[in-house]
Amino acid sequence: MNNHKNMQKITQVVLYAALVIVAIIVVAPFVWMVSISFDRLANIQVPFPPTFIPDPFSLFNYELVFENGRIFSAYLNSAFVTFCSVFLQISAALLGGYAFSKGQFKGKKLLFIMVLATMMIPIEARLIPLYTMFNSAGLLNTFWPVIVPSILYGFGVFLAKQFFDQVPDSLREAAQIDGASEFRTFFQVYAPLAGPITATLIILSFMGNWNEFVWPLVVLNSERLHTIPLFLASFSLENGTSLAGMTMALATMSVLPIIIVFVFLQRYIIQSIALSGLKE
Amino acid sequence: MKTGVEMPANVQTRRNKSIKSTLSWYVFLLPTFLGVACFIVYPVFESFRLSFYNSNGTIETWVGLTNYQRVLSQGAFWNAVYNTFYIAFFQLLLAIPIGFILASMINRINRFKSVFKVMFFLPNVTSIVAAAMIFMFVLQPEVGLINHVLDTLGLPTSPWLSDPGTSKWGVILLTIWHWIGFVIIICLANLQAISPELYEASEIDGATGFQQWLFITIPNMAGTFAFLIIMGWISGLQRFQEIFVLGGAGGSPGRSLQTMVALIYERGFGGFEFGIASAITVLLFLIILLFTVLNIKLTRLKL
Numbered sequence: 291m292n293n294h295k296n297m298q299k300i301t302q303v304v305l306y307a308a309l310v311i312v313a314i315i316v317v318a319p320f321v322w323m324v325s326i327s328f329d330r331l332a333n334i335q336v337p338f339p340p341t342f343i344p345d346p347f348s349l350f351n352y353e354l355v356f357e358n359g360r361i362f363s364a365y366l367n368s369a370f371v372t373f374c375s376v377f378l379q380i381s382a383a384l385l386g387g388y389a390f391s392k393g394q395f396k397g398k399k400l401l402f403i404m405v406l407a408t409m410m411i412p413i414e415a416r417l418i419p420l421y422t423m424f425n426s427a428g429l430l431n432t433f434w435p436v437i438v439p440s441i442l443y444g445f446g447v448f449l450a451k452q453f454f455d456q457v458p459d460s461l462r463e464a465a466q467i468d469g470a471s472e473f474r475t476f477f478q479v480y481a482p483l484a485g486p487i488t489a490t491l492i493i494l495s496f497m498g499n500w501n502e503f504v505w506p507l508v509v510l511n512s513e514r515l516h517t518i519p520l521f522l523a524s525f526s527l528e529n530g531t532s533l534a535g536m537t538m539a540l541a542t543m544s545v546l547p548i549i550i551v552f553v554f555l556q557r558y559i560i561q562s563i564a565l566s567g568l569k570e
Numbered sequence: 571m572k573t574g575v576e577m578p579a580n581v582q583t584r585r586n587k588s589i590k591s592t593l594s595w596y597v598f599l600l601p602t603f604l605g606v607a608c609f610i611v612y613p614v615f616e617s618f619r620l621s622f623y624n625s626n627g628t629i630e631t632w633v634g635l636t637n638y639q640r641v642l643s644q645g646a647f648w649n650a651v652y653n654t655f656y657i658a659f660f661q662l663l664l665a666i667p668i669g670f671i672l673a674s675m676i677n678r679i680n681r682f683k684s685v686f687k688v689m690f691f692l693p694n695v696t697s698i699v700a701a702a703m704i705f706m707f708v709l710q711p712e713v714g715l716i717n718h719v720l721d722t723l724g725l726p727t728s729p730w731l732s733d734p735g736t737s738k739w740g741v742i743l744l745t746i747w748h749w750i751g752f753v754i755i756i757c758l759a760n761l762q763a764i765s766p767e768l769y770e771a772s773e774i775d776g777a778t779g780f781q782q783w784l785f786i787t788i789p790n791m792a793g794t795f796a797f798l799i800i801m802g803w804i805s806g807l808q809r810f811q812e813i814f815v816l817g818g819a820g821g822s823p824g825r826s827l828q829t830m831v832a833l834i835y836e837r838g839f840g841g842f843e844f845g846i847a848s849a850i851t852v853l854l855f856l857i858i859l860l861f862t863v864l865n866i867k868l869t870r871l872k873l
Contacts, residue, residue, distance in 0.1 A: 317692065386602040527814075537706075552691075556687075
């Protein structure tokens with residue numbers, strides 16, 4: 291018995307040791323990024339051998355980045371585009387998911403399969419027609435083409451349907467005996483119950499839209515409209531591996547908001563991601 | 571007791587009500603279906619149509635299958651297909667087993683589970699563009715972090731992204747780093763869904779922890795692996811962002827990183843050859859479709 295206990299203890303120690311080593315490897319690039327961003331001379335010479343504590347500590351790279359100012363407009367653009375897209379996606383997903391869950395109408399099954407199938411058609415397969423479409427509408431270099439297509443959120447509709455399937459139908463029946471229309475039933479009875487799934491959808495949609503790259507790259511040519519990922523990519527393409535200090539300061543500033551959100555909401559974010567991979 | 575006169579009126583209102591209700595369901599679905607029609611159905615058909623034309627967005631001439639002929643006889647296309655498959659294949663081959671092993675380890679420790687979950691998941695929440703920027707320096711041959719560590723350990727270093735022969739492996743490292751947290755979270759969620767009775771029964775039969783892992787855990791995770799392979803392939807075939815940051819639309823060095831989407835971008839928005847780019851798009855779309863169907867069939871994944 292004692293032997294067995296000792297074995298278990300040793301196993302635990304080995305597991306922790308291995309996990310800590312891997313965790314250090316995974317986190318090291320972030321720490322290194324932050325360290326270089328505070329190194330005054332890194333734009334000329336990246337410190338070698340690599341250090342994880344900048345010496346001397348300097349805010350010089352951040353001053354350069356702030357002087358440039360483009361990072362702020364990129365933040366604002368990203369915030370605006372993300373807010374609008376998330377709002378559209380959540381509204382459409384809740385409405386659609388509710389209809390597919392509680393509705394009885396012709397073609398329901400076929401329509402639902404169609405919505406699911408859209409998840410397999412990536413933006414890449416639609417880039418050129420979408421581009422010519424928004425081009426002939428005269429909407430290139432505006433935020434419209436980035437925001438409007440968000441209205442289709444197949445995965446969100448799917449998750450919302452799964453959620454509403456678990457809410458009993460008796461609530462509907464009660465509301466409708468009282469004479470409530472389908473819309474009133476949704477807005478006053480079911481939507482207020484949808485808090486948990488709405489939170490999940492907000493998280494997934496926020497991360498997706500904040501990091502969106504290919505489509506905005508195609509339609510937002512004007513620098514003043516660039517979102518964070520576009521701004522980073524253009525800076526990086528212009529400078530390659532020179533200007534390490536500034537590059538890392540920008541990278542740090544760009545990952546900071548999402549890391550803050552992640553640290554506060556990590557439990558829910560991890561749950562939502564796990565949910566997205568669980569099949570019923 | 572209801573009278574015979576009331577009945578038809580009742581049926582009438584009920585039918586009216588049900589028509590009204592059906593209509594309102596369609597209104598609920600209106601936003602989604604406007605989206606499907608405008609941003610999926612129309613563009614997919616338009617891509618297909620454009621692939622038979624020589625087009626720069628304004629002037630169109632019918633050329634039949636010429637675009638396909640040109641694309642399929644070009645080395646650039648096959649190079650892009652090769653690069654895309656190579657990176658995606660090795661990303662999956664390494665990330666899924668490593669992620670699963672790490673998830674199994676986290677599942678077995680008694681405390682600090684969520685600390686490790688958070689740390690491993692951190693790369694996945696940062697944008698791949700920022701991750702690529704960081705890795706440009708991490709993989710830098712002279713002053714980069716990885717070569718320094720390899721050198722310190724007495725292992726051979728590599729030119730990574732600066733040499734066409736090794737650049738794909740630099741990207742593979744980046745994609746594994748970025749994706750592994752997702753693999754771990756999905757594996758953990760499904761590990762916890764395996765019925766504990768299976769383990770209890772085998773314990774009575776005297777199975778060791780490792781035997782349990784091999785004969786109970788792994789078979790029970792088949793559906794999870796299938797899900798990860800499908801997700802990984804679909805996103806792998808769409809790889810573009812990290813390539814674009816590291817090597818531009820051409821995928822330098824020496825086109826060794828150019829993926830299919832990068833080629834579409836280069837021909838479509840660099841050269842305004844919409845016909846050619848659309849033909850590549852249709853081919854990419856067919857490949858994605860083929861792989862999805864194949865994967866679903868092979869793994870009998872329940873959707």
